[in-house]
Amino acid sequence: MTGSKSLKLLLFALVFAVSHVVSATTNPALAADEKIILWSWFNADDTCQSQPDNLDCAYALAILRGRVIAGDTIARIVTVPRMAAVKHNHCLRDMAVVRLEILPDRLDLNSTELDLYIERLVQSTLSLALGSRPIQCLQIDCDARLTQRDLYARYLQTLRKRLPPQIELSITALASWAFGDRWIAKANLPVDEVVPMYFSMGKTGSEIKHLFVAGKKPDDFGLGKRVAGLRLQELTDFLATIEHTSLEFDRIYLFSSNGWSPQNSREAIKLVLPLLSRKKPQ
Amino acid sequence: MSLKRLLALGVIATMTTSSSLLTMCNPALACGPFDIDAVFTYKLHPDLPLSLYASGEIGIVQPTYARSYLVVAYRYLAGKPLSAIDQAQAIAFWQKRLSQTSMDTPADAKTWFAARDKVLGKNKDNEFFDVYRTPNFADYYGSYLNCPPDAFRTATNTLTERQAKNPDKAWLADFVKNQDAVFCHCRSPIYDYKNNKPGAEPAFPKPAPADAPVWVKQDRAYQIAAANFYAEKLDQALKDFSAIYLDDNSPWQKIAGYMRVRCLIRKATLSQKEGVDKSLLQQAKTEIDLLKQNKRFDGYTNMRQGLADLESFIELRLAPGPALARTATYLSGEGNKSGSFFRHLDDYAYLMDQAFQEDPETPGDQHAVKNVDYKDSFAGADLNEWIRIFSNTNKDLLSVDIETARAKAFSSTPWLICYASKIGRDAPDRNMVIEHLAKVDGPGKTMARYHMLRLSGDNAEGGITLAQLAGHTKAPSSRNAIDLVRLERESDLERFIKLSFASPAALVGSYEARDLPDDYEKTFAPTCKDYPVLKPLLRPEAALQYNFHMPLAMWQSVLNSANLEPSRKADFAQAYFVRASLLGDWAKADLAATILKRCMPAQAGLLDGYLAAKQTPDKLFAASYFMIKNPGATPLVRGGTPRETDYARIDDFQNNWWGKLEPGKSENTGLTDFNSPVFAKHASTASTELNKINAHKYSVVWLADNILAYAATHPADARIPEALHRIVRATKVTQYEDKNIGRVSKSAFDLLHRNYKGNKWTNETKVHY
Structure with a gap:
C-alpha cells in the first residue's frame, strides 16, 4: 500500500471512528440557518414579531411539552403536561422538549424491574412529545447525576429506538459536562446534539466563568458543532465573560425566566447574533 | 390568555375552572444541578401542615404567598375567622392546587379498563392511557383534560348494570367495543411519521343494527354522541345529545340535557385560540336556566352542584367584573353565603390573575389592574x-x-x-x-x-x-x-x-x-x-459571616463554643484547618488539626502525619496531602444542607475543593451580606486574610504546586506517588480551572512515570488532563 493510500485509509478510519463516537441519525432535522432557538418553558410565551428588522427568519422555538418526574418505583413515575399556550409567528419549526427528573440517586430494582422502569420513562416521554403535529426534533432536558448516568444512557438508547427515525434527538447538558467530563462520548449516547446550559450554574458558575476567561473552549462532544444554552437574564454577564475570547457557537438556545414577549425575544436575538459561527454547522 | 383555564372542564360533580396545574412553579429554578436545599422561611406558602394556617395560626405572612393564602390572612387579621367548614374547604383547595396533576391513567380509568378487560381481554395500549387532548390550533401547545374521571366511572357503572340485567355476552362485548371507540378519542391522534401525514382520528362507534335490543340502541346513541364530543366534533355532538334529550324513553335523556350545555361551553372555548365565544356561553347559560325549570327531572336538583360549577365557569367569562365583586364579598366574610369557600377561592385566584393579566406561574412582584373588565369592580372590595x-x-x-x-x-x-x-x-x-x-x-x-x-x-x-x-x-x-x-x-x-x-x-x-x-x-x-x-442546620446568612467576616483568630473560639452544633463541628474544624494552612499560620493549623482528628477519626492517620511535621515545607506538604486526598476540603463552612458526598470522595456535581472566595450576594440563595456587630471591629483583618487567600492560585493548582515542590526535594517520601496521582485525578474531575491546570496535571503525571515506575499509583495514572 502506498504512503498516500495508507494515509487516506488512516484518515478515513479516523473520521469513521470519530463519527461513531456519538452516533447520529442521517437527516439533520433542524435547518442549518436555525441557529437561534428560544426555549418556551412553562409560561404562556409570545414571540410574534421576534426577528430583528432586516433579518431573515433566524429562530425557532423549542417548546416544553411537560415533565416526567420519576420516583423510586414504576408506580411513582408521574407525567405532568404543559398547559400554557405559545404565540409565535411563521418562524417556527416544531421542536419538542421533555424535562426528565429522576429523583432518587440510585434505584433498588432488579433487572426486570429496571427494564420496565426505563420502558415507562420512555412511554411517558413519547406520550408528551408525540402529538398530532409532527416534530422535527425531541430534546430531553435532564440533569443526570453521576449515579444516574447509566440509567439515563439506557433511557436515551431505548428512546432513540422508539422514536421515528426522522426525529432528531437532542439533550441538554450541565455546563461541567462540556469541560473535561467525557461521559457522553464514552457512553456512546445516540444523540444528534448536546446543549450545555451556561446559566444558573450554582456552585460551578464562577469556575466555568474562569474557564471561559482563560480561553478554554467547551467540548463539542464529537458532533462537530458547538451549541450553547443561555439565559436572557444572564446574557450581559455571559457576553462580558467571553468578550475577549474567540468563542463562537453554531447554535444558541435561549431561556427566559419570565417567559418571552415580542420585545424581550427580539432583544435577546439581537444580543446573541454576534456569537454565532459564520461557518455552516455540520 | 391561556386556554388551560378555559378548557379544564372536569367532572360533573366538581368543576376545575382554575387548573393552574403547575401552580407556583418557577421555571427559572427548573435547570440543574439539583441539590437538597434547606428552606428556613417559606416564600410561596405558609408552613405545613396548612391546616394550622387555615385555623388562624397565620404567623408572619409573606407578601410572596399565593393569593389564596393572603385571602385567609386578611380574614384573620380583619377579625373574621374561617368557620370549620371554610377551613376544610381552604385546605381542600390548597391540596388540589399543590398536587402534581398527572396525565397518567387516572384511577377511575384503570377501574374501567379492568372491567372491560374481563369482557374483551387485555389491551396493552391501555396501560398508559392519555386523557388529555391538544386543541386543534396550528400553534397551540397546551393540553386540556378531555376525558375526566367521571366519564370512566359512568362507563364502569353502565357496564356493571348491563351485565346484571342483560347477560347476553355478545351484546356486552359489543357495548365494550364501542366504548373503546369512544375513549380512543380522548387524546389527539398522533402524527403518522411513517407516511408523513397527520394521524387520522380513530373510528367512531356505529349506529346499532336495527335488530339490536332497545338498550343497545339507546346506549349506542349516547356513545356516538360522547365520541363526537371527545373528538371535538361539537356541532354533531350537540345534535346527537339534543336528539337523546328529546327521547323520553332513553335512560340517557337527563344527562344528555347536561351534555348539551357542555357542548356549548366546549365549543365556546375551543372555537378560537384566544378568549371565548361569549354568545355561545350566553346560550349555554340560557340552557342551564331551562334545565333548572325542567319539571320532569325535578329541575336537575341532584345535579345542582355540577350545574352551579358550569354557571360559575360561564359567569367568570361573561361578567368577570361583577364575578370578582361577588366572590371578593364572599371571601371577605360578608354578604351572601351562596357557594363554597373552595369554589370562591378557585374563582378568585383565576379572576385576580385575569385582572392583573398575569400568568399564575409567574405572578411578578408588582401588581396593577390591567384588564379593563375589572377596573370598576376591583377597588370596590x-x-x-x-x-x-x-x-x-x-x-x-x-x-x-x-x-x-x-x-x-x-x-x-x-x-x-x-x-x-x-x-x-x-x-x-x-x-x-x-x-x-x-x-x-x-x-x-x-x-x-x-x-x-x-x-x-x-x-x-x-x-x-x-x-x-x-x-x-x-x-x-x-x-x-x-x-x-x-x-x-x-x-x-x-x-x-x-x-x-x-x-x-x-x-x-x-x-x-x-x-x-x-x-x-x-x-x-x-x-x-x-x-x-x-x-438544626447552619443558616446560610450566618455562614456568610463566618466565611467572609470572621478573622482566623476567632475560629478557635467558635470551635470551643458549647453553642456550636455538634453535627457541624467537623465542617468548622476542617474549614479552620484549610484556612490556617492557606494563611500559613501553622500554630492555628495545628490547633485545627487536633480538633479535626477528634471530629473525623477516619482522617486521624493523615492528620497525625501533619502534626508530626515540624518545618514549614513539611507542614505545607502534609496539609496539601491531606487536602488533595479530601475533595471536600474547603476554607468555607457550608450553610444549609451539608455536603452530601463523603468528605473523602469526589462529588457528582463537582462541589470539590474551592474556587475564589467571593462574599456578597449569592445569586442562587438571594442572600445579602450584612454587617454583623460581632465581627465589625475585625473587618480589616478579615478582609486582609481574604485577599491573602485569594492571592493564591486556584485550589487544586496551589495544592499541586505545593506537592510538586516537596516531591522535588523529598523524592523518597512514601506519600509522593499517591499525592501525584491525586493531583492528576483532581485535574480531571474538577471544572475549577485556570491556565495552570494542564501544567500541573502533566508535571505530576511525568514525575510519576519518570521516578516511580512500577508503583501502583503510577500504574493507576494512565493519562493526564
Whole structure:
C-alpha cells in the first residue's frame, strides 16, 4: 500500500471512528440557518414579531411539552403536561422538549424491574412529545447525576429506538459536562446534539466563568458543532465573560425566566447574533 | 390568555375552572444541578401542615404567598375567622392546587379498563392511557383534560348494570367495543411519521343494527354522541345529545340535557385560540336556566352542584367584573353565603390573575389592574386592594400605594400590617405605627410584634423582646424570620453562634420549584397537626459571616463554643484547618488539626502525619496531602444542607475543593451580606486574610504546586506517588480551572512515570488532563 493510500485509509478510519463516537441519525432535522432557538418553558410565551428588522427568519422555538418526574418505583413515575399556550409567528419549526427528573440517586430494582422502569420513562416521554403535529426534533432536558448516568444512557438508547427515525434527538447538558467530563462520548449516547446550559450554574458558575476567561473552549462532544444554552437574564454577564475570547457557537438556545414577549425575544436575538459561527454547522 | 383555564372542564360533580396545574412553579429554578436545599422561611406558602394556617395560626405572612393564602390572612387579621367548614374547604383547595396533576391513567380509568378487560381481554395500549387532548390550533401547545374521571366511572357503572340485567355476552362485548371507540378519542391522534401525514382520528362507534335490543340502541346513541364530543366534533355532538334529550324513553335523556350545555361551553372555548365565544356561553347559560325549570327531572336538583360549577365557569367569562365583586364579598366574610369557600377561592385566584393579566406561574412582584373588565369592580372590595398592595414587593413601589396603605393603617389591622411591612425605620410616622402594632391581638399578634421590633431597631419594644417573640412562635418559617433579625443585630459571639443554627421549615429538592418537600402530601392527613421539627442546620446568612467576616483568630473560639452544633463541628474544624494552612499560620493549623482528628477519626492517620511535621515545607506538604486526598476540603463552612458526598470522595456535581472566595450576594440563595456587630471591629483583618487567600492560585493548582515542590526535594517520601496521582485525578474531575491546570496535571503525571515506575499509583495514572 502506498504512503498516500495508507494515509487516506488512516484518515478515513479516523473520521469513521470519530463519527461513531456519538452516533447520529442521517437527516439533520433542524435547518442549518436555525441557529437561534428560544426555549418556551412553562409560561404562556409570545414571540410574534421576534426577528430583528432586516433579518431573515433566524429562530425557532423549542417548546416544553411537560415533565416526567420519576420516583423510586414504576408506580411513582408521574407525567405532568404543559398547559400554557405559545404565540409565535411563521418562524417556527416544531421542536419538542421533555424535562426528565429522576429523583432518587440510585434505584433498588432488579433487572426486570429496571427494564420496565426505563420502558415507562420512555412511554411517558413519547406520550408528551408525540402529538398530532409532527416534530422535527425531541430534546430531553435532564440533569443526570453521576449515579444516574447509566440509567439515563439506557433511557436515551431505548428512546432513540422508539422514536421515528426522522426525529432528531437532542439533550441538554450541565455546563461541567462540556469541560473535561467525557461521559457522553464514552457512553456512546445516540444523540444528534448536546446543549450545555451556561446559566444558573450554582456552585460551578464562577469556575466555568474562569474557564471561559482563560480561553478554554467547551467540548463539542464529537458532533462537530458547538451549541450553547443561555439565559436572557444572564446574557450581559455571559457576553462580558467571553468578550475577549474567540468563542463562537453554531447554535444558541435561549431561556427566559419570565417567559418571552415580542420585545424581550427580539432583544435577546439581537444580543446573541454576534456569537454565532459564520461557518455552516455540520 | 391561556386556554388551560378555559378548557379544564372536569367532572360533573366538581368543576376545575382554575387548573393552574403547575401552580407556583418557577421555571427559572427548573435547570440543574439539583441539590437538597434547606428552606428556613417559606416564600410561596405558609408552613405545613396548612391546616394550622387555615385555623388562624397565620404567623408572619409573606407578601410572596399565593393569593389564596393572603385571602385567609386578611380574614384573620380583619377579625373574621374561617368557620370549620371554610377551613376544610381552604385546605381542600390548597391540596388540589399543590398536587402534581398527572396525565397518567387516572384511577377511575384503570377501574374501567379492568372491567372491560374481563369482557374483551387485555389491551396493552391501555396501560398508559392519555386523557388529555391538544386543541386543534396550528400553534397551540397546551393540553386540556378531555376525558375526566367521571366519564370512566359512568362507563364502569353502565357496564356493571348491563351485565346484571342483560347477560347476553355478545351484546356486552359489543357495548365494550364501542366504548373503546369512544375513549380512543380522548387524546389527539398522533402524527403518522411513517407516511408523513397527520394521524387520522380513530373510528367512531356505529349506529346499532336495527335488530339490536332497545338498550343497545339507546346506549349506542349516547356513545356516538360522547365520541363526537371527545373528538371535538361539537356541532354533531350537540345534535346527537339534543336528539337523546328529546327521547323520553332513553335512560340517557337527563344527562344528555347536561351534555348539551357542555357542548356549548366546549365549543365556546375551543372555537378560537384566544378568549371565548361569549354568545355561545350566553346560550349555554340560557340552557342551564331551562334545565333548572325542567319539571320532569325535578329541575336537575341532584345535579345542582355540577350545574352551579358550569354557571360559575360561564359567569367568570361573561361578567368577570361583577364575578370578582361577588366572590371578593364572599371571601371577605360578608354578604351572601351562596357557594363554597373552595369554589370562591378557585374563582378568585383565576379572576385576580385575569385582572392583573398575569400568568399564575409567574405572578411578578408588582401588581396593577390591567384588564379593563375589572377596573370598576376591583377597588370596590377592600380585600382586593389589600392583596394587591400587600403583595407588591417591587422596590419601586408606587408611592400612591404606600399612601393608600397609610391612609387606612390606623383604623384597620390588615392595613396596619400592610403599611408596617412596607416602611423602614426612617418612616416619619414610625413611632405611631409601632404604638398601634403593640396593641394588635389575636391571629395578627405575631406579625404585628415582628414588624414592631423590626421597625424599632432594638431587641425589645413594647414589653416584648425578639427572643421572647421567637420563643412563642411555633411555625418554623415565622420563628426563623424573627431569629434572622436577632442574628443580624447580635453583638455577642456566643449568642451569635447559637442563633447561627436553626431548624429549617423543610428540606426541598431544588428541582422542586414549588418549595415543597417530597412528602408534603402527608401533611394533608387529618392526623398531621404539628409542624415538623428538623435537625438544626447552619443558616446560610450566618455562614456568610463566618466565611467572609470572621478573622482566623476567632475560629478557635467558635470551635470551643458549647453553642456550636455538634453535627457541624467537623465542617468548622476542617474549614479552620484549610484556612490556617492557606494563611500559613501553622500554630492555628495545628490547633485545627487536633480538633479535626477528634471530629473525623477516619482522617486521624493523615492528620497525625501533619502534626508530626515540624518545618514549614513539611507542614505545607502534609496539609496539601491531606487536602488533595479530601475533595471536600474547603476554607468555607457550608450553610444549609451539608455536603452530601463523603468528605473523602469526589462529588457528582463537582462541589470539590474551592474556587475564589467571593462574599456578597449569592445569586442562587438571594442572600445579602450584612454587617454583623460581632465581627465589625475585625473587618480589616478579615478582609486582609481574604485577599491573602485569594492571592493564591486556584485550589487544586496551589495544592499541586505545593506537592510538586516537596516531591522535588523529598523524592523518597512514601506519600509522593499517591499525592501525584491525586493531583492528576483532581485535574480531571474538577471544572475549577485556570491556565495552570494542564501544567500541573502533566508535571505530576511525568514525575510519576519518570521516578516511580512500577508503583501502583503510577500504574493507576494512565493519562493526564
